[in-house]
Amino acid sequence: MFLGLWVCVVLELHFGSDVPTTMVLHALVVQHEGGGTSYTVDYDSDDGEETLKVQLFSLTGVLPENQKLVGLSDIRNGQRFLTLVEKEEEQQERTISQDPSTGISPALDLKRIAILDEELARALELEDAVHANSYPPQRAFAHTRSVREAFESELLPYFHRWAMYEDVARQNAARATLSLDELEEDALVALAREGKRDVSLAEKADAMLLQLLYWFKKSFKWVDQPDCDVCGSASVRTGMGSPTREELAFEANRVELFRCRNCKREIRFPRYNDPMKLLETRSGRCGEWANCFTLYCRALGFQTRLVLDFTDHLWTECFSSSLNRWVHLDPCEAVFDKPLLYEQGWEKKLTYVIAFGDDGIYDVTKRYTRDWNAVLLRRTKAPESVVHEVVTTLTAKARVSKSSKELELLRLRDAKELVELATTLPPGSKQIHLPGRQTGSEAWRLLRGEIGNSQDDGAAAAAEGSSSSSAGGYNNTLRVCVDEHVSKVYAALGSLLKSSEPARVTRLWRRVLEKLKSQPFKSRKELFGKGLWLKEECALPLLQALGLRRDVQETGQVLISLDGDPVVTALVMPVALQLLAYLSNELEKHISPNLNLKLLSQGRRRLSGGQTCASNEQLPLEIASAAFDGVHTTKWGEPKGAMGGWIEYRLVCDCSTSAEILVGYQITSAEDSPERDPWNWVVEGSNDGGQTWMCLDIRKGEMFEERLLKKTYEISQEKQNSYSVFRFRCLSVRDPVSQSRLQISCIDLFVK
Numbered sequence: 106m107f108l109g110l111w112v113c114v115v116l117e118l119h120f121g122s123d124v125p126t127t128m129v130l131h132a133l134v135v136q137h138e139g140g141g142t143s144y145t146v147d148y149d150s151d152d153g154e155e156t157l158k159v160q161l162f163s164l165t166g167v168l169p170e171n172q173k174l175v176g177l178s179d180i181r182n183g184q185r186f187l188t189l190v191e192k193e194e195e196q197q198e199r200t201i202s203q204d205p206s207t208g209i210s211p212a213l214d215l216k217r218i219a220i221l222d223e224e225l226a227r228a229l230e231l232e233d234a235v236h237a238n239s240y241p242p243q244r245a246f247a248h249t250r251s252v253r254e255a256f257e258s259e260l261l262p263y264f265h266r267w268a269m270y271e272d273v274a275r276q277n278a279a280r281a282t283l284s285l286d287e288l289e290e291d292a293l294v295a296l297a298r299e300g301k302r303d304v305s306l307a308e309k310a311d312a313m314l315l316q317l318l319y320w321f322k323k324s325f326k327w328v329d330q331p332d333c334d335v336c337g338s339a340s341v342r343t344g345m346g347s348p349t350r351e352e353l354a355f356e357a358n359r360v361e362l363f364r365c366r367n368c369k370r371e372i373r374f375p376r377y378n379d380p381m382k383l384l385e386t387r388s389g390r391c392g393e394w395a396n397c398f399t400l401y402c403r404a405l406g407f408q409t410r411l412v413l414d415f416t417d418h419l420w421t422e423c424f425s426s427s428l429n430r431w432v433h434l435d436p437c438e439a440v441f442d443k444p445l446l447y448e449q450g451w452e453k454k455l456t457y458v459i460a461f462g463d464d465g466i467y468d469v470t471k472r473y474t475r476d477w478n479a480v481l482l483r484r485t486k487a488p489e490s491v492v493h494e495v496v497t498t499l500t501a502k503a504r505v506s507k508s509s510k511e512l513e514l515l516r517l518r519d520a521k522e523l524v525e526l527a528t529t530l531p532p533g534s535k536q537i538h539l540p541g542r543q544t545g546s547e548a549w550r551l552l553r554g555e556i557g558n559s560q561d562d563g564a565a566a567a568a569e570g571s572s573s574s575s576a577g578g579y580n581n582t583l584r585v586c587v588d589e590h591v592s593k594v595y596a597a598l599g600s601l602l603k604s605s606e607p608a609r610v611t612r613l614w615r616r617v618l619e620k621l622k623s624q625p626f627k628s629r630k631e632l633f634g635k636g637l638w639l640k641e642e643c644a645l646p647l648l649q650a651l652g653l654r655r656d657v658q659e660t661g662q663v664l665i666s667l668d669g670d671p672v673v674t675a676l677v678m679p680v681a682l683q684l685l686a687y688l689s690n691e692l693e694k695h696i697s698p699n700l701n702l703k704l705l706s707q708g709r710r711r712l713s714g715g716q717t718c719a720s721n722e723q724l725p726l727e728i729a730s731a732a733f734d735g736v737h738t739t740k741w742g743e744p745k746g747a748m749g750g751w752i753e754y755r756l757v758c759d760c761s762t763s764a765e766i767l768v769g770y771q772i773t774s775a776e777d778s779p780e781r782d783p784w785n786w787v788v789e790g791s792n793d794g795g796q797t798w799m800c801l802d803i804r805k806g807e808m809f810e811e812r813l814l815k816k817t818y819e820i821s822q823e824k825q826n827s828y829s830v831f832r833f834r835c836l837s838v839r840d841p842v843s844q845s846r847l848q849i850s851c852i853d854l855f856v857k
């Protein structure tokens with residue numbers, strides 16, 4: 106409760122005007138009506154009228170409840186003059202019918218005073234906003250030191266914590282809990298899915314950071330109330346306990362206590378501050394999440410900051426070399442680079458957002474707001490000059506051991522960031538529609554809503570990140586489908602079906618690929634026994650599609666190893682494994698003729714290399730092109746598609762292949778929410794770029810009984826004509842009443 110301490114009262118005579126100026130406040134000259142003495146009172150409207158009255162009480166001895174202030178509009182020489190009226194006097198005045206000096210009846214005057222109180226508060230608030238912008242000469246305060254100390258004391262725990270992130274033992278421990286190899290593989294595959302193969306180190310680093318964020322979100326657990334670790338039942342909060350020595354060793358200064366609703370056992374929830382311990386517990390609230398994630402970022406070599414939002418949230422910032430600036434990362438939400446998430450998405454009333462790093466602490470509030478003036482009005486913990494002083498002093502401390510060269514680099518970085526923070530958009534202004542950014546991977550740009558016209562404004566972009574169902578408006582951005590490798594796998598597996606024992610061959614291939622997949626992606630290599638079937642001719646297309654080679658050894662064994670870019674293999678392997686699993690399953694059914702296998706076994710070509718656009722998409726992850734990437738782990742989401750949504754596949758205009766004859770298609774349901782599955786739909790073809798459409802297929806009441814179920818549909822003979830654009834138009838989802846969304850994991854189109 107040090108809030109009010111710094112607002113203090115000084116007598117004008119006592120201090121005079123040559124006191125060092127530091128604060129942004131109002132100077133009020135208050136004349137005590139009874140005593141006749143004038144006082145100069147420095148008053149911050151954010152502390153409210155109550156504080157002012159307490160100040161006046163200490164000067165005049167008039168109890169706050171007996172004070173009334175009059176004379177709001179009396180401004181002379183830039184100072185506001187008020188008169189303090191004691192209520193006892195008012196009582197006496199009541200007996201007089203009319204004050205002869207003013208000519209106003211007391212009843213009227215009392216009403217006027219009441220209005221004045223409110224107006225005063227409002228007028229002063231307005232002045233605050235003006236002062237904040239113009240930085241006028243400021244006034245001195247007697248208790249600045251205690252205000253400073255109080256503000257600093259809120260920052261110090263985080264400031265001191267930083268040593269833990271730099272600690273080599275903790276960094277090693279963090280790295281030991283994750284597979285860097287898998288992280289790198291995921292990052293490179295994600296880039297490859299966007300068609301990005303030769304990426305810069307900076308791009309790769311950013312993609313790794315993104316994968317780290319996703320991995321962390323999955324590996325860490327949110328805990329509001331811990332479940333009973335004996336019987337697993339829910340618990341109820343009972344209070345706070347005192348930390349044990351063990352808990353204190355990992356800086357759990359606070360221990361929350363709960364009681365199991367079932368077995369009544371006491372459950373302790375120590376709020377550990379040492380990220381080393383969090384690597385083990387892997388649970389907590391945003392404090393624990395941000396703390397542990399910050400250690401991971403540091404351990405992976407990123408310039409990292411822990412960010413404290415005084416309105417009770419924490420997150421991380423990392424310096425992106427590809428973007429050449431600091432980016433926001435919220436591990437709890439797995440949200441990346443959406444600094445307006447809190448103010449516009451969550452409607453938080455931000456005050457101070459302070460970033461802590463190895464090289465200092467930074468007031469980065471401006472990055473997270475578009476309404477700086479409103480934020481300023483809420484920043485009542487300390488005058489801005491004190492905030493600046495604390496931040497600067499602690500930063501100097503943090504940099505004490507830096508070399509002059511490091512200091513110079515930091516100065517340049519700071520200067521650049523200051524410019525960036527100072528050029529935030531003015532309040533209320535809409536973000537201007539700029540062309541989508543051209544650098545950075547698509548995933549990053551999507552996450553920022555930087556691609557095409559899918560961004561409405563910062564608010565929409567921020568809201569997307571809050572995992573709500575809100576989405577941008579109509580979207581018809583054309584997206585390139587990177588799916589040639591998918592078609593290659595389909596073709597290769599189609600030829601496997603022609604072998605004499607397709608079920609056995611399919612099983613063996615699964616075994617081979619599973620073995621290779623479990624290995625580090627850069628050095629996949631395995632020796633297989635007799636492997637007669639691997640030597641067969643029909644094995645070649647699949648090996649080629651997978652970027653693998655076979656070498657028959659003298660012993661007759663077959664060595665399968667990488668043949669070129671390991672990222673190609675990493676990209677294709679999940680597609681192949683998924684399709685092999687599907688084929689095994691279908692082959693085991695012994696249905697003849699199996700419609701699901703017919704398209705493949707007849708050698709129908711899976712369409713690829715086209716472009717797609719959709720009625721809408723749930724960005725960033727449920728992008729339209731995800732419907733054609735051949736993997737179950739991604740899907741296309743249509744936020745408003747329950748009662749109608751469409752997705753097109755356009756052949757890229759090239760004279761030789763500008764039209765194809767669709768003979769069939771496969772639809773794969775998504776991994777969750779069956780009520781969002783397509784239920785009624787039509788498939789159409791167009792030859793004039795989508796102006797007019799021919800109906801090729803109609804389906805009604807199609808049930809996907811399982812998740813990730815692939816169903817096959819044929820186009821009837823008489824509808825098999827050439828088209829250059831195909832469209833899947835969903836008329837309704839399985840449960841359009843409870844759902845607004847449509848989702849599909851995969852769409853595969855097969856042509857003659």
Ligand SMILES: [Zn+2]
Pocket residue numbers: 333334335336337338365366367368369370
């Ligand atoms: Zn229990």
